[in-house]
Amino acid sequence: MKISVDQTKCCGSGMCVLTDPDLFDQSEDDGTVVLLQEHPDAAHEATAKEAAGLCPAGAITIS
Amino acid sequence: MTELISEKLPTTRQNPFDPPAEVTRIREQARISRLRFADGHLGWLVTGHHQVREVLGSPKFTTDPAKHHQLDARFQGEAPEEGRKVEPGMFLSQDAPDHTRLRKMLQGQFTVRRMNQLSEWIGTIVDDQLKHLRSFEGRADLVKEFALPVPSLVICALLGVDYDERHRFQEDTAKMLSLESTFKEAMEAIRRIQDFMRELIERKKANPGGDDMISDLLATGEPTDEEASNMALLLLLAGHETTANMLGIGAFTLLQHPDQLKILRDEPEVVDNAVEELMRYLSIIHFGPVRTATEDVEIDGHLIKAGDTVLMHVPVANRDPEKFPGNPEELDLRRPAGGHVAFGHGIHQCLGQQLARIEMRIGFSRLFQEFPDLRLDIDPEEVPLRTDMGIYGVHSLPVAWSA
Numbered sequence: 001m002k003i004s005v006d007q008t009k010c011c012g013s014g015m016c017v018l019t020d021p022d023l024f025d026q027s028e029d030d031g032t033v034v035l036l037q038e039h040p041d042a043a044h045e046a047t048a049k050e051a052a053g054l055c056p057a058g059a060i061t062i063s
Numbered sequence: 064m065t066e067l068i069s070e071k072l073p074t075t076r077q078n079p080f081d082p083p084a085e086v087t088r089i090r091e092q093a094r095i096s097r098l099r100f101a102d103g104h105l106g107w108l109v110t111g112h113h114q115v116r117e118v119l120g121s122p123k124f125t126t127d128p129a130k131h132h133q134l135d136a137r138f139q140g141e142a143p144e145e146g147r148k149v150e151p152g153m154f155l156s157q158d159a160p161d162h163t164r165l166r167k168m169l170q171g172q173f174t175v176r177r178m179n180q181l182s183e184w185i186g187t188i189v190d191d192q193l194k195h196l197r198s199f200e201g202r203a204d205l206v207k208e209f210a211l212p213v214p215s216l217v218i219c220a221l222l223g224v225d226y227d228e229r230h231r232f233q234e235d236t237a238k239m240l241s242l243e244s245t246f247k248e249a250m251e252a253i254r255r256i257q258d259f260m261r262e263l264i265e266r267k268k269a270n271p272g273g274d275d276m277i278s279d280l281l282a283t284g285e286p287t288d289e290e291a292s293n294m295a296l297l298l299l300l301a302g303h304e305t306t307a308n309m310l311g312i313g314a315f316t317l318l319q320h321p322d323q324l325k326i327l328r329d330e331p332e333v334v335d336n337a338v339e340e341l342m343r344y345l346s347i348i349h350f351g352p353v354r355t356a357t358e359d360v361e362i363d364g365h366l367i368k369a370g371d372t373v374l375m376h377v378p379v380a381n382r383d384p385e386k387f388p389g390n391p392e393e394l395d396l397r398r399p400a401g402g403h404v405a406f407g408h409g410i411h412q413c414l415g416q417q418l419a420r421i422e423m424r425i426g427f428s429r430l431f432q433e434f435p436d437l438r439l440d441i442d443p444e445e446v447p448l449r450t451d452m453g454i455y456g457v458h459s460l461p462v463a464w465s466a
Contacts, residue, residue, distance in 0.1 A: 011163075011410040012170030014178075014417045019401075021175070031170030054402060056412035058120060 009059035020047035067096035082378035100132035106372040112383035119409035124354035152293030178417040201466035210310035218302030223275025308456025343403035346378035
């Protein structure tokens with residue numbers, strides 16, 4: 001599994017960090033998404049998908 | 064296919080906690096249907112959860128109120144254009160790129176980490192307010208003494224607004240949001256709050272370096288004074304009206320669902336999800352938000368034409384069994400409630416949602432820990448509901464406890 005994030009789409013809602021802080025963080029500067037793990041381990045696959053689904057701006061894609 | 068047309072949006076609730084049953088029936092027939100607006104425009108009513116997300120997530124709709132056909136005749140026809148013109152800094156009513164530029168200036172201040180760092184401080188505010196509540200020796204209005212002061216104190220401190228000056232905006236906020244205000248009254252109220260915010264911005268510019276969000280915003284040198292003052296106004300309104308009403312009607316809801324309240328008391332770890340479920344169950348807006356298509360767009364098999372206005376019904380979408388299987392009409396604090404659209408969806412999703420979550424988690428859990436025998440001090444039928452206000456909730460909530 002691979003996670004991609006698009007900072008230009010991100011609106012800083014924080015839903016991804018709320019869902020899995022091991023995978024996502026937010027920039028101190030403008031609150032946009034910072035990806036911590038591009039390839040999540042099996043234990044984080046479900047939350048990665050959940051975060052992508054919850055993202056209001058469609059800024060997270062899973063492939 | 065014959066389309067379902069509603070000539071008027073049903074707005075009468077059959078009980079305090081549920082959206083109008085007629086709108087639920089519309090969703091059961093068609094998650095996207097047609098709705099007549101005040102000027103005769105045949106627009107759209109979206110009641111399905113997935114469909115609401117699709118519209119709110121699409122860049123082919125504008126949030127600019129000047130582009131919307133109005134549901135409420137007060138704002139149609141005789142209402143001057145002035146009232147709907149979007150002023151600089153009102154990013155909630157702006158599209159990209161203005162919205163993006165302005166929201167980005169604030170996003171860094173509302174991150175999950177920043178808000179978590181405020182937990183202890185918010186806890187102190189909640190505890191102090193509970194002490195204040197206890198000073199009433201057995202009975203008080205929970206809205207006046209707890210639900211409204213907590214978020215007001217929090218947002219005033221965060222923005223660097225003197226809480227003792229709240230009379231300068233609280234009454235006018237109510238006038239702005241009242242569905243019974245005339246257009247003129249609402250406009251006058253907003254002008255007075257704008258004067259207050261302009262003074263605030265001037266004061267902060269004269270005394271730079273303050274430890275608050277508005278001082279930080281001004282220090283970036285990015286917004287114009289007019290933008291900064293309208294952005295601050297938006298944060299002030301959004302910060303105290305919404306959470307206050309969730310705390311008020313949320314407490315009423317829990318008192319009327321003793322089995323659920325017991326879960327919250329016995330299993331403190333359920334509180335994070337309880338807040339999501341209360342948000343899903345209550346939504347606290349009557350209906351909305353509204354968007355207008357800027358180009359032809361297909362949503363779930365329906366062709367929405369450029370210029371068509373779409374009214375989304377968040378309270379009914381949050382009860383959509385396709386998204387929340389089982390019995391979505393019931394309050395169930397253990398239900399996976401994530402993904403509700405009570406904070407909206409798309410790029411305008413609530414900027415302060417992480418702050419609101421923390422205020423509610425601490426607010427609900429400590430209220431019911433500290434007052435284990437809290438009860439209604441009025442016939443539930445008599446609780447004054449905010450059916451007359453843009454943001455739903457209770458006007459007051461008389462409660463009692465063993466002093």
